[in-house]
Amino acid sequence: MSAASQDVATRNSIFVRAIIYVVLILFAIYYLLPLYVMVVNSLKPLDEIRQGNMLALPKQWTIAPWLSAWSTAQIGVQPVGLKPYFINSVLMVVPAVALSTILGALNGYVLTKWRFKGDNIVFGLMLLACFIPFQIVLIPSARILGLTGLAGTITGLVLIHAIYGLGFTTLFFRNYYEAFPTELVRAAQIDGASFFQIFRRILLPSSGPIIVVTVIWQFTNIWNDFLFGSSFSGFNSIPLTVALNNLVNSSTGVKEYNVHFAGAILAALPTLIVYIVSGRYFVRGLMAGAVKG
Amino acid sequence: MADLTTTAPRAVTNPRATLQDLLPKIVLAPSFALILIFVYGFIVFTGFLSFSGSKLLPDFSTWVGLNNYVRLFNHPNWITALKNLAIFSVLYIVVCSFIGLALAIFLDQKIRGEGFLRPIYLYPMALSFIVTGVAWKWFLDPGIGLEHVMQSWGWESFSFRWIKEGQMAIYTIVIAAVWQSSGFVMAMFLAGLRGVDNEIIKAAQIDGASTLTIYRRIIIPLMRPVFLSAFVVLAHLAIKSYDLVVAMTDGGPGTATWTPALFMQKFTFGRNEMGMGAASAIIMMMMIFAIIVPYLYSELGGKKK
């Protein structure tokens, strides 16, 4: 990362740099505060929370809320914790992310390297699809899932998530491939390489950064979705967000806030890990194209 | 395949068209067809719904003309929702862009610990608001949150109770929303900054331009496409903002923090007023398209040359 704008930096005075550090650290506190509230209160017994100082460290440390959220908290009629729902979410997220990413990559490839009349209109229409409020598609989607026999199945959920992710994945790949030298594609074409060969041998190997961006984006959105998950799942395909919601949003039950916070962090762990591990590639991927559109 | 021929008639009429020539369109066709049905088909469906007297479920046996729209714009909650959307989206987009750009510039100053700070700024985007909303609600609650803590630390006169005040509650939603997305905007700007061409800056430095001038006159203007991308992402998040409001205030105090997305959800699914819910959805779609279409037009139109 020896980018140009950083070279400007070296000329700053010590005073200016101190201010910059202070601002950066203050913002880090702002971003961490809610997480701190969640972590600290997940380690307190419920009585201590009721007494009210939510920023204080626990007087009596306990991991019982975490154990409860993981394996014994009441989610439905059974006290099973969040544990059994992880697998449902994974079974839903992995194929949905893979499917929408692959289709997005192919779409981006066609829309930039095999241009045809009206391709911009096709792209524009697909992009607009990103902005549809999901509530309005609920009833008609349900009808189609019902007609195709996919209602209440993980396959149905995968399909719906993949479709409503297509807009963004196509956008990401299109903008990335737009900057990819078309000459290389033409040269390969003249050498007799086929449509898929060109994609596999020339574009795909250099698509790493944008794949990271797309996967992070899709993974986060699908993992955190509640509306589709609660409406289109069956009793044996309930995803984790719905289970978490059930843990947190009881109507007239006793609210165990410490368990709620522990559960929330548990449910967010996969996305948090994805962000932390791939944060660096994320910026690199955005840099490589996603922000240009 | 049917959609393919309608979108690309040239390719089909071309006598030299071989499978290889058609293949790209065949690959694109399923995605496009799905989008046509699942997005545009459903928008049309919602349009029909908004003219029907649907209550619990779609019901096309009674038509009420524009009645749902008339009732919508006569409903005090919808007017509140529109006002809130205006306040919320302007502040949210401006503040997020400003913070995002500022953090990106600061983080771009060869900062020690960048790899440590960056994920801290980014992580809120990874969390679902179902629960971070509860954490925010607590934090902003004067009885147990910030005000309480400040007072217990000895700052007796400290007062911060916006979330309890009808006039100010919408601003607390802005605070939490900015928390969630400004890190993401930061990442976009950071990527933009790292993509700036070395030579331009070198040249400016040789000419003796100050750091401030270089940023103001050269680097920030180069960020125009990033501003646009950020604007599109933020505008659509603002219009769709729902989880956040539900988790933090659920529209309260009173009806002070209703937003259009909350209105649509509550009327369609809570109040069994599907026709009115559909009307509000159509208005929302029109607002979104009014923002996005000109943007797309300028972006795609410009690239054709």
Add this chain to the structure above:
Amino acid sequence: MRKFLMSTAAVAALFAAPMPMAHAEESVEVLHWWTSGGEAAALDVLKKNLEAQGVTWKDMPVAGGGGEAAMTALRARVTAGDPPTAVQALGFDITDWANQGVVGDLGEVADKEGWDKVVPAALQNFAKHDGKWIAAPVNVHSTNWVWISKKALDAAGGKAPETWDELVAVLDKMQANGITPLGHGGQAWQDATIFDAVVLSLGTDFYKSSMIDLDPAALGGDKMVEAFDRMTKLKGYVDKDFSGRDWNLASAMVIEGKAGMQMMGDWAKGEFLKANQKPGTDFVCIRFPGTQGAVTFNSDMFMMFKVGDDKKKAQLQMAADIEDPAFQSSFNVVKGSVPARTDVPDTAFDDCGKKGIKDLAEASSAGKLFGSMAHGYAAPAAVKNALYDVVTRHFNGELDSKAAAKALAEAVAAAKG
């Protein structure tokens, strides 16, 4: 994982050894929002009962918004042509679904077990549609309760208030004693729960004409202005941080002695019991002053959907099990509510529960058992929520009492149209 393994095992067993036992395949799929703590544990009793009879329970919990999220999911399920066997539902939502022609018929089991005789008529208005039983009522919550801290009450004279004026006197004394007199959470449904009781305290006829019959004259009249004035008076006794507070935190204020009383349905009792408080010694339960003898109710029911013949038997079995007196007793002891059947012995209940059962029976026979507006038993969802808007705006000071009564009549008229 356990669930996953269990279902895998069940599927494997099905394929490996197709046993002749027909009941091995019988199952009910249940959509509900009782997802945590006591309420879910209470429902687990029903699940175990069914399983003992060879019926598998397929759990489909969706919590949130007092059932709103579950109703959203239900729309998707019905639209997809794949409705659950049984769905937890409230009041007019049941009627609305019945009007769609998608609900089942429990006549077979209801007739055999004589539900007509043991379920209060006010509940039957919802559990039956066109003379057919379509839902099995589980419990009756009554919403016009006041939960008072015994300590705070003793400090304020020790006599539980029986009229509005006595209530105001007690609240004033509590304020003078330096505590928050009224523990309250400022959420629309909680404001409306108090409003129910306030309207009822101005007379059962007034409650019926305004809340049930939605008579515009009653909704916008002088008496309604008085009701809103009473709300304003009560607002004077809540602390300044009431807005947005969950109801259980308001209960906690009473439990800890920070607040004197809470006006809330009987699910609040669970909070007191969980904090090891005893009715009579630590807290006192009374009817909202001026509403003695009358009850506003909210009843959880399982609405049964039209299912294939293969599932019909299990569905009827579930309905029968819900109305089983032993289940009604054990469930409601845990949940804090009272049985939907009036013939269930009250021996297992605490003092507040016993009083609830007695009040319900009396109100029912005196014709003073009314559906709660705040909980969807007085009017359909659109009207209920229109009332929420006005009541909560008034309670938060956006409207004065006169304007509120006028707005209420207008909002209800608009929602009906």
